[in-house]
Amino acid sequence: MSPSALILSRLQFAWVIAWHILLPAFTIGLASYIAVLEVLFFWRREKIYLTVSSFWTKIFAVSFGMGVVSGIVMPFLFGTNWSRFSDATANVLAPLFAYEGLMAFFLEAAFLGVLLFGRKLVPAWAHVLAALMVAGGTLLSAFWILAANSWMQTPAGFELVNGRFFPKDWLQIIFNPSFPYRLAHMVVASYITTALVVLGVAAFYLRRNRFLSESRLMMSMALGLLTILVPLQVLIGDLHGRNTLEYQPAKLAAIEARWTTASHVPLTLFALPDRQAAKNRYALDVPDLGSLILTHDRNGTVRGLEDWPRSEWPPVALPFFTFRIMVGIAVLMLILVVASWWLRARGRLYTARGFLRLCELASPLGFLAVLAGWITTEVGRQPWTVYGLLRTADSVSPSLTGTDVALSLAGYAVVYLIIYPVGIRHMYRTVQRGPSGETQPELIESGLSERPIQALPSATATDRETPP
Amino acid sequence: MSALIPDFVPLWTLILVLGIFFYVLLDGFDLGVGILYGFAPDAASRGLLMNSIAPIWDGNETWLVLGGLALLAAFPLAFSILLPAVYFPVLVMLLALVFRGVAFEFRYKDVPHRTFWDHAFSYGSALATFSQGIVIGAYIQGFKIEGRQFAGSSLDCFTPFSLFTGVALLFGYGLLGAGWIILKTEGSLQEWARRQARRCLIGVLIAIGIVSVWTPLADPDIAHRWFAWPRIAFFSPVPLVTLLLAIWEWRSLGKSSAHAAPFLAAVGLFVLSYSGIAISLWPMIVPHRFTLWQAASSPGTQLFLLTGTLFLLPVILMYTSWSYWVFRGKVRADIGYH
Incomplete structure (x- = not known):
């Protein structure tokens, strides 16, 4: 392991996770806000809640999609750059990461589609339920990721054998002192x-x-x-x-x-x-x-x-x-x-x-x-x-050279500096258009666009929901 | 291992094998559509090609994350050796997948740069595929290991064999993608896909042939695994069935009434190639070095994760099948999906 591979690997992780964290930091709150608006609309039947909720759902779809795409990178970085960390801690930490992935996938698959596309297809209560489940899903993701992160800060419930951590008590591992x-x-x-x-x-x-x-x-x-x-x-x-x-x-x-x-x-x-x-x-x-x-x-x-x-x-x-x-x-x-x-x-x-x-x-x-x-x-x-x-010095992959990591860091830098500005400009345009009462959202991550075939006016007409 | 704790390794092996196979099959066909996208005759067909995978590609890609996490949680030693060893292919794959993923949306939203995003989509799909092919090739060849860590260089994974498997996978995913397009489209676009599929099939068959000769010659363990009596009797159906499937594939591509057969035959070819690799490597998860059991995480870890997985995974599978059912049938230009 070269010293430059260590410092560059740290920079690379910081770069990737800093861009990623902006999205969950926003979507966790936004999912709950949308859920509150949906409950209010269901309860009071005032159209203003529907308008505001639909507007923020469009923004949510884009930022959630970018969050998923940038999140796919994270688990692989543990292997490529931090293989000794992975080998030492996987027995304790990997299930926490895996539960995050499984539950996020489970709730996303089951409820995000309903929230984004289902207003006309499911009963009103089911749509409210979907909004609540998506909000719950983002909170569950935060739960598992922060359990893993907190364990790295204040490890508990493990035993250390030959430099590797083994689980002893899952409750202590998850609910470690700083969690x-x-x-x-x-x-x-x-x-x-x-x-x-x-x-x-x-x-x-x-x-x-x-x-x-x-x-x-x-x-x-x-x-x-x-x-x-x-x-x-x-x-x-x-x-x-x-x-x-x-x-x-x-x-x-x-x-x-x-x-x-x-x-x-x-x-x-x-x-x-x-x-x-x-x-x-x-x-x-x-x-x-x-x-x-x-x-x-x-x-x-x-x-x-x-x-x-x-x-x-x-x-x-x-x-x-x-x-x-x-x-x-x-x-x-x-x-x-x-x-x-x-x-x-x-x-x-x-x-x-x-x-x-x-x-x-x-x-x-x-x-x-x-x-x-x-x-x-x-x-x-x-x-x-x-x-x-x-x-940290004993966590990095021993095979990496400074050049290896410099190249990969440059790759992540270039790609993120293209993707993020385009995504942010896209959200800014949505804000400029404003809450106009349209309920069809824009979903970057599933590729379901607001108007799948823009050249065809007939398609755009059927996509718009008539205001109630 | 204590007698009181059951052995979870076989179950986790099954989950991992199925998870990776789902990924290869599902993202394989949508990456294949992305590769063929670059060759599509006109803008209207490109729109149709993208629509044919738009509702399902993200679910397909999630299997990559679940597969990676399952490998880390159930066989962490394999994870921590494999990933540094294929540092650059994994990097290129991830960046290509990110680009390709956002291209789905930005192609519609960022109209001034549509050509850029069209290229991002097709080159991204091809690069991701090529990188995955290199990973498979490098994996079959094995890695230089000291103790519990990969000890080679990040460039070791680029060998003539791995570059060859990279190209081979382009044809493989291309064949799956063409099969999917035949299933989802009609008319001239379908005819176009049938021609592409035949080209890919020729490439796939040449690749399967070369790999089948190359690996036993290069690796005596694999030769022994396949050709020692009586195993050759059990395994000889594998190449025979492959041949039959290839014939079925070729014929169905020529029959304009066959809509699903080309895709099914391509899936069959992938099942057989995949089991061929499994037969060559079993029971090693790090070739030549660590068995599944040696690389496994602690039974407590495997049990803890298994509890939730056995509940969540079937639900995810049911939902996935349902979403395919919802978007079944031909893609048509005059109907947007909802």
């Missing part, structure tokens, strides 16, 4: 990401005086959800952080750039962490706040990186900064929520142009926060793939 926090944190993050996109799209229409009633509904629902979830996410984040302090203290020391073990530690708002010299430059510290936040006690002791040999230190600057980006975005979200209530109280929520512009600009914030959070937790896990037990 509940990570699952809650990620699912709420996904809901927030979706809510910000819905909010941004609603603001986009309101600023242009289009689809006013639909946009008000979207905006009101999105802001209502954010009002609950943003503060909740701060709370879950705090619990998750305390869980990290208990089980991955070295990661936490890196996130907070703490080099020495001490009580009354400050909170470092900004610094340039110098890993070589093991100290912070240009630090902006708030005294005692670090102890207070991390241990909920201003006298609390927080361990510094000096407690571990250097060979076990994670990178410091990257988790330090990405964590601050994530928290900074959370602060922006809180400001947005507070501003929305202030405007709502004055009856100007849907008309304050500056606020609408802010909502538009805020729509990608959820994605940025998710990426920043993932970089924090995954880089902070280094130098381990299975925390404290299996080193």
